[in-house]
Amino acid sequence: MQVSSASPARDLMLVDLDAFYVSVERARDPALVGRPVIVGGKPSERGVVACASYEARQHGARAGMPLFQAARCCPRDTVFLHGDHRAYVEASRQVMQILGRFTPRVEPLSLDEAYLDLTGCERQAYAKGAVPGWHSWMKTAETIQRTVFEETALPISIGVGPTRTVANVASALAKPRGILEVRANEAPAFLAALPLGYLPGAGPRMRDKLARFNLETIGDLAAVPEDVLASTFGAVGVTLSRRARGLDADLDRAPIGERAPKMRTISRATSFARDTIDPDVVGGMLSYLTQRATAALREERLLAKAVGVTLRYSDFQTVETRRRFREPTACVRQILERVDAIWPKRWDRRVKLRLVGVTLYDVFAEKEHQLDLFESPGFKAARLDERLDDAVDHIRKRHGFGALVRGRATALIERVPRTPHGFRLQTPACSR
DNA sequence: TCTGGGGTCCTAGGACCC
DNA sequence: TCTGGGGTCCTAGGACCC
Numbered sequence: 240m241q242v243s244s245a246s247p248a249r250d251l252m253l254v255d256l257d258a259f260y261v262s263v264e265r266a267r268d269p270a271l272v273g274r275p276v277i278v279g280g281k282p283s284e285r286g287v288v289a290c291a292s293y294e295a296r297q298h299g300a301r302a303g304m305p306l307f308q309a310a311r312c313c314p315r316d317t318v319f320l321h322g323d324h325r326a327y328v329e330a331s332r333q334v335m336q337i338l339g340r341f342t343p344r345v346e347p348l349s350l351d352e353a354y355l356d357l358t359g360c361e362r363q364a365y366a367k368g369a370v371p372g373w374h375s376w377m378k379t380a381e382t383i384q385r386t387v388f389e390e391t392a393l394p395i396s397i398g399v400g401p402t403r404t405v406a407n408v409a410s411a412l413a414k415p416r417g418i419l420e421v422r423a424n425e426a427p428a429f430l431a432a433l434p435l436g437y438l439p440g441a442g443p444r445m446r447d448k449l450a451r452f453n454l455e456t457i458g459d460l461a462a463v464p465e466d467v468l469a470s471t472f473g474a475v476g477v478t479l480s481r482r483a484r485g486l487d488a489d490l491d492r493a494p495i496g497e498r499a500p501k502m503r504t505i506s507r508a509t510s511f512a513r514d515t516i517d518p519d520v521v522g523g524m525l526s527y528l529t530q531r532a533t534a535a536l537r538e539e540r541l542l543a544k545a546v547g548v549t550l551r552y553s554d555f556q557t558v559e560t561r562r563r564f565r566e567p568t569a570c571v572r573q574i575l576e577r578v579d580a581i582w583p584k585r586w587d588r589r590v591k592l593r594l595v596g597v598t599l600y601d602v603f604a605e606k607e608h609q610l611d612l613f614e615s616p617g618f619k620a621a622r623l624d625e626r627l628d629d630a631v632d633h634i635r636k637r638h639g640f641g642a643l644v645r646g647r648a649t650a651l652i653e654r655v656p657r658t659p660h661g662f663r664l665q666t667p668a669c670s671r
Numbered sequence: 672t673c674t675g676g677g678g679t680c681c682t683a684g685g686a687c688c689c
Numbered sequence: 690t691c692t693g694g695g696g697t698c699c700t701a702g703g704a705c706c707c
Contacts, residue, residue: 259707279675287675289707302707307672349678349707442705474681475704490680506677545699555674561700596676 248401248423250376251495252355253410254338254383256331257394259351260290260322263330266392275300275317282310282319285510289322293415333391341383344496352410354403356495380418401426403491404482408437426485431458440478440488448472457483502603505543507532508596514553516591519647521582527648528597529578533571534640536599537632542567542608544601546574548581551594560585561600567608570624571631571645574599 256262260278265271275295280286288309291300299312331350338345344356357379380397387395398409399420408430413419421429435441435449438457454460460483468476478488507528515521525548536543547561560581568574578597586592634643
């Protein structure tokens with residue numbers, strides 16, 4: 240494949256941890272090795288599979304599948320685990336640290352994936368005895384794979400290619416514990432034969448639409464002129480067209496490791512154990528979630544410009560209301576007030592709710608914000624709020640989040656035996 | 672006993688201003 | 690008196706990813 244002269248070919252890798260959550264659990268408890276394992280919860284609970292071991296996948300279990308359904312298709316000795324997010328974050332940090340030894344240009348995509356740019360690392364590789372003339376990244380990839388496994392016991396797969404897109408697709412085909420290198424001149428043929436499901440950004444909805452035009456493979460899509468896809472599907476069409484041809488979408492074109500940090504969102508949401516129509520439960524849960532989201536915001540010294548409240552009805556209809564603040568804030572009282580002003584109005588159907596959530600939008604670092612607090616009329620009140628919030632943060636740091644919860648949320652916190660992830664939450668509807 | 676939770680990005684329509 | 694466009698901000702919703 241010819242890559243345009245504006246973006247000279249690069250040597251990129253996608254490193255992807257195999258069945259990440261399950262692998263971390265197995266590293267901690269080797270008795271799980273070889274058995275079907277599902278992380279996500281117990282079969283009796285309302286929830287879905289977050290990660291299924293390859294043994295469980297053989298029986299049909301998949302990420303996203305409801306737990307009870309996974310239990311039905313898996314053998315009786317399948318182990319169901321809740322998972323431990325903190326352990327996964329720590330494992331991910333360790334792996335990323337190892338990857339950083341091979342190149343400074345590392346770009347984590349999620350906890351279990353990262354792009355590496357190895358362009359210009361040839362000299363080092365040659366010195367280690369690779370064949371001169373052309374370079375295969377096989378040896379380097381094998382070294383990375385071995386090092387990660389030796390130091391963390393976590394298996395990885397690696398895709399190597401000239402663009403993010405090609406490396407990404409290659410890694411999917413390499414799984415599990417594989418390495419697949421696709422050189423620039425092989426990329427078009429490699430991609431063309433694959434079903435559209437392998438193309439990043441072509442989800443189920445888009446594939447349905449494309450199927451109506453008889454487009455089934457990546458090659459089919461690559462054959463359609465870009466402007467046709469652009470006029471039919473807008474920006475998404477352009478992205479897919481580029482990726483189908485092995486190029487990176489505009490989103491991905493910044494050099495690896497140099498993508499500008501974005502404004503982020505912070506959200507906390509929960510499904511009730513049982514759908515509820517009790518306003519005290521809904522209000523209490525939203526208060527609790529608001530405090531959790533705001534605590535995460537404050538922990539990183541961030542401010543939010545807007546807040547959103549999400550309600551999901553029993554029939555799965557989902558609605559959200561977003562409101563901007565006059566000034567960016569991390570003040571718990573202000574955010575709670577806004578949330579409380581939103582949800583009673585938005586809950587306008589006489590239908591039970593199954594999920595509620597709170598999202599903080601347009602989040603950015605406090606230090607980037609020019610505070611003109613001194614001039615504002617609410618200065619004194621703001622200072623008091625701030626000192627109260629600081630004190631609460633301090634206590635929570637020492638005794639855990641559940642040690643101090645405001646207002647209506649307190650009714651919802653029932654102290655069940657402590658788990659490694661802190662307090663479990665139950666709604667009055669399901670507590671005895 | 673259907674369908675988690677935490678994210679990113681894109682778009683459409685209305686308000687409002689010039 | 691009637692009829693315009695752009696540009697930008699804000700809100701709501703949808704698709705996708707892990």
